[in-house]
Amino acid sequence: MTNFETLPSEEVYTLFQKLVYDKLGIHLAKQKRMMLGHRLLKRVKHIKANGFSDYFRFISHPDNDHELEIALELMTTNETFFFREEKHFEYMAKTILPNINPNKEYKVWSAASSSGEEPYSIAMLLNEHCSAPWSVVASDVNKSVLAHARKGIYIDDRTKLLPHKYREAYCVKGTNEFEGYMRVKPELRNRLHFFSFNLLDSMSSLGKFDLIFIRNVMIYFDDKTRQKIINGLQQCLNEGGYLFISHSETLHGLEHSFELIKPAIYRC
Ligand SMILES: C[S@@+](CC[C@H](N)C(=O)[O-])C[C@H]1O[C@@H](n2cnc3c(N)ncnc32)[C@H](O)[C@@H]1O
Structure with missing residues (x-):
């Protein structure tokens, strides 16, 4: 060359x-x-x-x-941070979770989880506010970011957006060679399941969820791809389930049967 x-x-x-x-x-x-x-x-x-x-x-x-x-x-852009787009988390805590059936498992999917900040934020919030048994699964097409997510180790700076009480409850400070890092505690880490998944693939074997986060990824797709993904996601949501997209994204121009509840919040 x-x-x-x-x-x-x-x-x-x-x-x-x-x-x-x-x-x-x-x-x-x-x-x-x-x-x-x-x-x-x-x-x-x-x-x-x-x-x-x-x-x-x-x-x-x-x-x-x-x-x-x-x-x-x-070629993927993996920018993410804890409690990104806080309004979604507020809505979960104040409106969705107080109204769920406490006897039925509450299932959440973070569908483009990157290095894990999004699904760990969800899990922390569920642990505080969810009266039902809960599960969080998280996927991404990029296996390197998933490996990072599974470890749950973040530069201290990255965890600054975590509310203090969550940092205290769910993270431990690194020592020696991990000075300057925080790690999500195993009690929480082990409750999440990370798996590699390409959003272009069929979602029919993934099961049903009560809430799906698909944020800051559809901006990279054209309408044809977005439509295909939205069709798949509709099949993956339980009746009354919610879909969160990013506040900088829209489903405008796509065919779907969701009800728009608030900006970036849709309901099945
Ligand atoms: C900008 S990050 C968004 C992370 C998180 N959802 C958030 O909002 O902070 C976008 C993620 O989408 C993933 N991604 C891109 N194309 C994908 C595809 N076809 N299937 C699954 N994930 C994909 C990238 O690997 C990247 O980690």
């Missing part, structure tokens, strides 16, 4: 765009060529490919599935 090829040509970029769309549903806009170059350059160098075109050929070969997975993971 010459020293100058730090981003793919427009032609090669279209190949990556199609690959990322087909595998993840993520629509990479034309302007993201530079971003793709930045994110993949290290891998191009690592496998000693002769430029982006050569790297594309490499990951397209069936023997190189592992490198393909790495490349796709690098």
Whole structure:
């Protein structure tokens, strides 16, 4: 590779765009060529490919599935934090949970959980406010962020958004080489189930939930993909169940039978 090829040509970029769309549903806009170059350059160098075109050929070969997975993971954006979009958590605590059946398991799915801050926030809140037995499952297509989520270790700074009482009750401070980190206590950690799941796949075997969080992921998809996902999610919600999307997202323009309760809160 010459020293100058730090981003793919427009032609090669279209190949990556199609690959990322087909595998993840993520629509990479034309302007993201530079971003793709930045994110993949290290891998191009690592496998000693002769430029982006050569790297594309490499990951397209069936023997190189592992490198393909790495490349796709690098295409996902995993930004998240504890109690992000607090209004959802307030609504859960004040409106949904006081009205549930205490004799029936309350099931929640965090459908693009990234490194775990979202499902751990849900679990903390349920542990405080849910009168019924509860379960939280969390999935993501990116196995590296799921591995992070399962460990439940976060830089201290990341846990600053946790209400003090939750930090005290559910986290332990790291010592020695973990100085500056917090870890979610095993009593809570072990109650969550993390699994790898691509939202493009059939949801028919996932079962039914009372509440699904699908936040800050549909922004990466086009309407066709969003529609397919919404159809699947409808099948996964119990009667009266809730769907939370991000406040920066909308179901506008999609066909669905949810009732809009509040911004970013839908009911089945
Ligand atoms: C920005 S994070 C959102 C995390 C969390 N829901 C929140 O709102 O803070 C988006 C996540 O969606 C995941 N993702 C992207 N495409 C996906 C797909 N096709 N199936 C499942 N997860 C996907 C990414 O790996 C990433 O972790």
